[in-house]
Amino acid sequence: MLRACSRPRIGARAVSHVLPNSGSSAIASFGLTRRTITGSPTISATDSLPSSPRASGAHLPSSNELPWMKQFKETLQRYESPSLTNLASIAKSPDSDDIGKSVRVQGSLGNVRNVSGKMTFVPLSDGATTIQLISLRDNSPDSHKILKAARANTPVEVVGTLQWKNVKPTKDGKQVPPREYELLINSIQPLNDFPADILLGEDATYGPELRHLQIRFDESLKRRLIFRSEVLKGIRTALPDFHEVETPILFKSTPEGAREFLVPSRTTGHAYALPQSPQQYKQVLMASGINRYFQVARCFRDEDLRADRQPEFTQLDMEMAFTNADGVMKRMESFIVDMWKLRQKLWAGSDRDVPSAPFIRMTYDNAMRFHGVDKPDLRIKDLTYRVESIVPDNLKSMITSLEDPIVDIFKINLNCSPRQVGAFVKTIMDSPEMRPFHDNPDGGPGVFIYDPMKPLEGLAAFGHEGLESIRSFYGAGVEEPASSEEQAIVDRILADTNELSAGVPSPGIETNTWFAPSTREPLEQGDLIILQARPRGVKLSGGSTPLGRLRTHIYKSAIAADLIDPDPS
Incomplete structure (x- = not known):
């Protein structure tokens, strides 16, 4: 049995482990005291044992003790000075009083930059904070050799001296006072090896099957x-x-x-x-x-x-x-x-462009009538309207087989020529994403491109009267007051869109309530116009209409094709 220590120590405890040794048992004893924790020199474990092995009846560890036990013993009794410091606490508030102070830190190495055979720079990061390490061969030859041989991302423990990081003078020659530390390496110890079979570099990418590497090297993730x-x-x-x-x-x-x-x-x-x-x-x-x-x-x-x-x-x-x-x-x-x-x-990086309360509120009916979806994207300025009152019957029969359908219209201006718009339309209409719109039992979309250089400006299917009505509705009151005929067309279309009966006044507009603008942008060369039929008497529900979904799809596709400038808001 291991007897009590000959000199009692506050906080001391004995750890024993039985080792096989030539048929007998050997007991290794280790002393772990408060002095070890606080960084004071550790008294040897053997000092706490009786001076004579016979007095205790125990056998002291022999010279042929197992290697792992010797390493374990050295780990317990290692004298660490200075104590381990977090990188964030060092970089948080640089102070001249800390210059020349010795610190112990841990982290992963970045890319080594050899200025010369005698000087090497490398960043050290713990994932949240980064500090520059500087290694001088004359200061610590062994550490300098270890650092130059280490791969990037190798986890290490460094003991070094804090010093100011050099700051280049400004263009007018003024010397800016230093604001960051760098660490002059006194000793470095790799904590582990970074695998040599892992590819590094800007071209190296990793998929979800190697999630740890994907997150480690993808800064956006x-x-x-x-x-x-x-x-x-x-x-x-x-x-x-x-x-x-x-x-x-x-x-x-x-x-x-x-x-x-x-x-x-x-x-x-x-x-x-x-x-x-x-x-x-x-x-x-x-x-x-x-x-x-x-x-x-x-x-x-x-x-x-x-x-x-x-x-x-x-x-x-x-x-x-x-x-x-x-x-x-x-x-x-x-x-x-x-x-x-x-x-x-x-x-x-700033709290600018923050919305203020109260927000603009939009009713579900207005969202579905003018945007075609219950979660509208307000960056899409052009709205949807009901135009069955100005669309000729022969055009209705071309886009739907429904009797007395509701016909919605949507137009969007693309920053290109009608020829380029035609190529864009052909691309998206042949894409797999358009299949649900083509298979719509109420009829597929009618697609038109406004081109003043063509007969009836590219809208021949509308006829002369329909074309004049479309032109009157879009742009009425923008450059000059609308005529009585134009205003009558606008009032009829808005009444149909709002589903108001003739002679019934519109509901009052409350403060911070969204409502459709009173004017619309006039037709311009290259405008893409879409018609979509839907059955009458069916309440708007389900979160979207066919034209609302198509409107969102065309808008996103136009941005992807660089035909519309994206709105960062």
Whole structure:
């Protein structure tokens, strides 16, 4: 047995390990004290043992002890001075008082830059902060040799001396005071080897099957992960009046419109369902008196991929009690303003271009009537209108087999000649994405290109009267007041689009409520005009109309083809 140490030490503890040694047992003893932790010299473990092995009845470790035990012993008793320092704490607030201070840091090496045989520079990064290392052969020959042989991305531990990083004078010769540290290497120790079979360089790309390398070398991916983390922190900060409640993942089946993922249980014939959303849980919380709830919730839906959906996704789930629609919208407006400020600060570097509350509000009917979708992109300036009152019957029969159809129109100006517009139309009409529009049972789209150099300006299918009506509707009142005939056409088309009966006044416009502009841009050479029929008497629903989806597709395709300048807003 190992007896108590001859000199008691505060915080000391004995660690014993039995080793096989020529049929007998040898006991290795190690002393780990507060002095070791604080960086003071460590007293040898053998000093704490009785001076005579016979007095303790134990055999001290012999010279042929196992190598791994010797290494373990050295690790425990290693005297580290200075203590390990975080790179961020060094770079956070540079101070002249720290110049000449010895520090110990860890991180991954960047690309080595050899200025000469005697001087080498290399960045050291821990993933969040980077500091420049400088190695001088005359200062530490062994460290200089190790550094020059190390591959980029090798994790290392460095002990060095802080000094100011040189700053080049300005163009007018003024010397700018230094603001960053660099670290003069005194010693360096590789913590691991970076595999030689991993390709490095700007041309090296890695797919999702090597996710760790993909994230490591793709700065945009890494930046998005960090940005997402900061947004989650911001959500919790921006909702101080809400309670965050974590709801269960394993629950019973509660169909909510999509197919569920099932998780088998140990009980035969029984399974759990992964939640499509925490809908039932938050209703229970409202009934329980938790009147304001939020959760960054994981949701699972076994459905086809969409732009805003995948089998597993995260959503900010919220619920409020004792409020109305206006109260919910006002609270969400202030929340979105806070989050947009955070987004601009983190991603754009400033909090400019932040929207102000209250936001412009758009009714569902107006979104569907003038944009064709319930989530309209306001960057698409040209709207959709009902024009069946000015479209001749023979043209209606060319685009649909419906009796007395509703005909919607949409035009978009492309920054090119009619010939280039024609080539663009042929490309998108032959693409696989257009198949759902061609297979529409109500009829495919009618496509026209406005060209004043052609007969009837390229709109021969409209006839003379139809062409004049289209020209009157687009551009009426822009350059000069509209005539009575033009105004009558405009009023009839807007009344049809708003689905107002004749003689019934339009509803009053509230403050911050979106409404269609009173004027429209006149027809210009190269304008692309689309007609689409739909049945009468069918309420606008489903989130979009055929022309609304086609309008969005054409807009995105035109941007991709450099025919429209993208709107960064």
